[in-house]
Amino acid sequence: MAGTDLRNRDGLTEQEFLAKYSPGDYKRPSVTVDTLILGMNEDYSGMKILLIKRGDHPFMGCWALPGGFVSENETAHQAAARELQEETGLSGIYLDQVYTFSKPDRDPRTWVISIAYLALIPDLREVEGADDAADAAWFDLRFTDEKIEISNEEKGVQISYDLRRETFRNGAMRYENYIPTLTGEDALAFDHVEILIEAFKKLRKEILYNDQAFCMVEENFTLPELQAVYEAVLGHELYKKSFRDMVKGKVSETGRMKQSKTKNGRKCKEYRMSECEEELR
Template sequence: MELLDRNGFTEREFLEQYRAGDYERPSVAADMVVFTVTDRESDDYGKLAEKELRILLIRRGGHPSLGCWALPGGFIQPDETGEQAAARELYEETGVADVYLEQLYTVTDPGRDPRTWVMSSSYMALIDSSRFQIKAGDDADDAAWFTVSYRLLGEHKELLEEGYVRTFTYELKLGAGEGELTAVIDRTVTAKPASRSVTYSIRSNDGLAFDHGKIIARAIERLRQETEQTGIALHLMPKLFTLSELQQVYEVILDKELPEAAFRDKVAGLVAETDHYTENTLQHASRLYRRNWEED
C-alpha cells in the first residue's frame, strides 16, 4: 500500500500540486581558483630557474564589475553537476581542459552579487601550465596568469567569558605585468565550549570582482594545508622533473624554505626514479623523476 502524508497525498499527488515558485530560489554559480607554477624570467642561464605560484584570472567584459578581474566561472545549468559546470566554464573561458579539480566550499553570503541572490560552488584546479595556451572566452576581455603573494600582517585575540575570538589579517597581492591587484582579508576564528566557526571578511579590495578575494584566500590556505599533508603539488609538475624543481614548487606554495634532506624524505614515496637526466650543459646532469602512481 502506498504511503500517504499528513494531508492524505500520495507522492505522485504531492508532486502534482507542488509549486516550486512558492519558495525563492538562488542562482548557483561555479567558480574556479586555477593554480599553476611557472619559471621566473632570468638572464642567468647557468642557474636553476626560480619558480612562481600563479593564479588564472579573467577580466570581466560586462557588468557588474566591468573591467575588474575575476575567477573563471559561470552559472550551473539544470542538466549538469557543479563539477561539470566548473569544467565546462573553465574550458569555455580559457581553453583549459582535463585538470585536477576539487571542491573548496559553497559561498552563501547574502548580497555577494548585485544582480540577484547568487550562491557559488567554488573549486580549486591545479595544472601544469606548459600543457595549455590560455585564451579569453566570449564574455571576457582578457585572461592572464597573476603571481600570488599571501602574507600574514598580524593577528588579534579577544577573550570571551568562555572561549575566544582570534582574527588573522592577511594581505593578498596578485601581479601581472606592471599591474597589481590587492586585498586585505580577515580570517576570524570564534571558539566556544561547544562550537567553533571560521569566517572571512574583506577589509579592502582593489581590482578584484565580487567577493573573489575571499575565495582566493581560502584556496591558498587549502593548497598549503594539502601540500603539507599530501602529494597534491605533483599535479602542478610536468611528466618528468628533478627533485630540486619539485622542492621549489613546495617552497613557493608554502612560502618558506625547506631543508633539502627533510624534503627528500617527505616525498620519497610520492615519486619514482627514471632513467632520464637533464640536458643542461651548464650544470651537472640531474636525474629526472616522475609521479609514483602506485602510491597515488
C-alpha cells in the same frame, strides 16, 4: 520503493504530492561556480593565478576568477569544467571543490550562491578570453600571512590586500581565518578574494598528505622543481633532507638526467610519480 504508498497529512501519496508541487512557491537562488587556477612560473620561483577580465556588467572591466552559472542538467563539477573550457580553453586538469559561498549580497544581480573550486596545472598554457570574458591572463601571486599581491606588469594591473587574522568559534572548535582589506584601486570582482583565501588555505592544509604538488609539475620532473612547489604553497623553505625523506616513497627515478627549470638550475636526476601513487591520484 519505501514511502511511495504512504499518505501525508493531506492524504496525498508521494506521486500525488509531486504532481501538485509548485517550485515557484519558494524563492530559489541561482547557483554559480568559480575556480581558482594555480600554476608555477617558468623558473619555479613563485606562483601564477589565472584571471579573466569581465566583459559585461556587473564588475565590467574588473579581473575575476573564471566561472559562470550551473545549467539545469549538470553537476557543479561539470559546470566548473565547462566554464574553464569556455572562458580559458583549459581542460583535463586537477579540479577539486573548496567551499560554498552564500552571503545574500555577494552578487548585485540577484540571490546567487557560488560553489568554489581549486584547479592546479603543471604548466602555464596560453589562454585567451572567450565566451563572456573580454580577456584572460596569468598573474603573479604572492600570498603571505600579512598580504595578498596579484600583479601583471604587461596588463598594468596591481591588486593588493592586507590580511588580518581573526579567530572564530564553531562549537568547541576554534579556527583562524584571514580578513582582507583592499589597499589599492584595483580589486577582484565579487567576493573572489575570499574564494582565493579559502582555496589557498585548503591547499596549504592538504598538500603535505594529498600530493597536489604533483599536479603542479610536469610528468617527469626534478626534485628541486617539486620542492619549489611545496615551498611556494607552504610559504617557507624546506630542509633538503627532510623534503627528500618526505617524498621518498612517492617518486621513482626514470634513469635519465633533466635540466632543472628552477632558478640557476642544473642537470639533476629525473623523477616521476611512483606508479602506486599515480593510481591513487
